[in-house]
Amino acid sequence: MQRLEKLQKKLQEYRIDCFVVTKPINLFYLLGLDVSVGMLVVEQGLFTLYLDRRYTADAEEKGYKVSDKPLHERFKDYSKVVIEGENVSYGQYLEFSQAYPNVEFLSKMVVEELRIIKDAQEIKLLRQAADLTAATMRLVLGSLKEGITEEELAELVRSPSFAPIIAFGSNSAHVHHRPTKRKYQAEETVLVDLGVKKDYYMGDMTRTIHSSLIKQVKEAHDQVIYAIKPGIALKELDQLVKTIIPLKDHSLGHGIGLEVHERPFYKTDKEKILEPGMVITVEPGIYRPQEDGARYESMVLVTETGSEILTGADSFF
Numbered sequence: 287m288q289r290l291e292k293l294q295k296k297l298q299e300y301r302i303d304c305f306v307v308t309k310p311i312n313l314f315y316l317l318g319l320d321v322s323v324g325m326l327v328v329e330q331g332l333f334t335l336y337l338d339r340r341y342t343a344d345a346e347e348k349g350y351k352v353s354d355k356p357l358h359e360r361f362k363d364y365s366k367v368v369i370e371g372e373n374v375s376y377g378q379y380l381e382f383s384q385a386y387p388n389v390e391f392l393s394k395m396v397v398e399e400l401r402i403i404k405d406a407q408e409i410k411l412l413r414q415a416a417d418l419t420a421a422t423m424r425l426v427l428g429s430l431k432e433g434i435t436e437e438e439l440a441e442l443v444r445s446p447s448f449a450p451i452i453a454f455g456s457n458s459a460h461v462h463h464r465p466t467k468r469k470y471q472a473e474e475t476v477l478v479d480l481g482v483k484k485d486y487y488m489g490d491m492t493r494t495i496h497s498s499l500i501k502q503v504k505e506a507h508d509q510v511i512y513a514i515k516p517g518i519a520l521k522e523l524d525q526l527v528k529t530i531i532p533l534k535d536h537s538l539g540h541g542i543g544l545e546v547h548e549r550p551f552y553k554t555d556k557e558k559i560l561e562p563g564m565v566i567t568v569e570p571g572i573y574r575p576q577e578d579g580a581r582y583e584s585m586v587l588v589t590e591t592g593s594e595i596l597t598g599a600d601s602f603f
Contacts, residue, residue, distance in 0.1 A: 289316050290333060292400055297328060304329050304364045305396060309373035311544050312397040314486065319345055327360055334360070358385045366390045370397075398549045402541060403563040409587065411487040412543065412565050415447070416585050416596035418482040419489030423597075426452070426480065427493065432472050436465035439478070447481030447488035447546045458494065458579040461571070475578040481546055488546040490567055491597045492583035499572045499580035506530040506570040507582045510538065514560065514568075514586060514593035521556035527570050539567035542585060564588040565596070 293316065297305050307326040313319055316326065317335070325336040334353050337345055342352050361367045361382075369382070371393025382391055404412065426439050436452040443450045453463040454470050458477035470476065479492040494500045506527045513526055524538050537552040542565055550558045550566065560566075569583030585596040 289400065290328075293328060293397065294331070296396055296400060298330075300394065300396070302368045302394070302396070304361060304367045305394075306361075306367060306369045307397060308378075309370050309397070312370070312373075312401075315397060315401060315544060317345075317350060318348060319350075320486075336360075357381070361386055361389055364389060366392060368392045368394050368396075370395055401543055402549050402558075403561060404543060404565055405563070408487065408543060409563070409565070411485050412489075412585070412587075413596055415482060415484040415487045415489035416491075416598075418445075418484055419447075419480065419491045419585075420598040422480060422482050423478065423491055423493060426478055427476075427495065430470060430476060433469050435467050435469050437467055440465040443480050443482065445482050445484075447483045447490060450481075451477065451479035451492075453477040453579075456576055456578060458497070459573045459575050459577055460579070461573060461581075475580070477579060477581060479581065479583065486544055488542055488544070489597070490542055490546055490583065490585060492569055492571075492581045494580040494582060497578060497580040499574075499578070500582065502531055503570050503572055503580045503582045507568055507584065510568045510570070511584070511586060511593060511595065514566075514588060515591065516560055516562055516588060518560050519556070520550060520552050520558050520560070523568075524552050524556065531570055531572055539569045539583070541566050560588045562588055562590045 305328040307313060310321055313321055313324050313326060321341045327334040335350050337352050345352050367389055369391055372395055422443055426442050429439060429442060436454055439452045440450045451463050452465045454468050454476055455474040457463050457468060458475045473496050475497045477494045481488055481490040510523050510527050513523060527538050539552055541548045541550045549555055565587050567583055567585055569581055571581035573579035587594045587596055
């Protein structure tokens with residue numbers, strides 16, 4: 287219930303009287319319910335949950351009452367309703383608009399703002415996801431041998447947070463390369479970007495070996511890690527890394543938690559000030575088209591006094 291109470295306070299700050307949560311991962315964050323579809327209507331001092339029959343029993347076991355009020359009666363007392371526009375399809379928006387022709391539907395992603403700061407349990411799970419991710423990275427790189435394919439290495443990743451990126455040679459120049467049947471040749475560049483999840487929380491880590499670019503990339507990574515502390519803005523970290531390498535192909539990183547890419551984002555949240563409890567990635571990279579590329583990525587927890595690398599600082603990686 288603490289997360290619901292925090293949401294209520296956030297809505298009061300924004301003077302939102304009626305807020306509609308439909309994004310499944312946000313429903314999980316707020317209620318602990320693993321659903322593919324659902325609706326939570328949040329009003330001042332009131333939460334009303336709508337689910338289909340597949341999820342009713344689970345919700346009731348957790349102590350939630352599920353309403354059967356039809357859509358055309360849910361927002362009738364409001365002239366403005368705020369929805370999660372980034373998650374609502376055009377068809378759903380039309381359904382809302384047709385049911386309430388006199389209601390103004392606005393969009394704001396409020397729950398994502400709460401998710402930026404992780405609580406103690408979330409940090410525990412992210413540590414475990416990071417440990418599993420680092421162990422899998424050791425397994426993948428330890429299995430590297432001449433003749434093995436990118437696809438064969440990718441198959442070693444269990445409970446992945448996302449489709450692993452395993453790239454040999456010139457394939458490493460592609461930021462989001464997907465594994466192929468290309469075989470490894472001794473001493474060519476190998477870029478591995480993978481993550482393992484733990485109880486819905488995501489891991490993410492990238493390492494590059496046999497690359498002439500990695501020393502410069504690692505220097506940029508380490509300088510950013512050293513600079514991370516409460517009070518610094520994301521744009522300052524971005525500016526710092528750009529003094530060492532140009533980031534032309536992707537941003538310096540992103541927040542990570544229930545989603546592998548979540549707020550804060552270095553580009554859209556560049557003014558965001560770091561606070562204790564944030565977990566972000568730092569992943570500078572350099573890419574030479576048709577030649578090779580290098581990226582080095584760590585998951586980092588912002589602490590009260592600085593930062594902590596969650597994915598390990600083993601120099602071998």
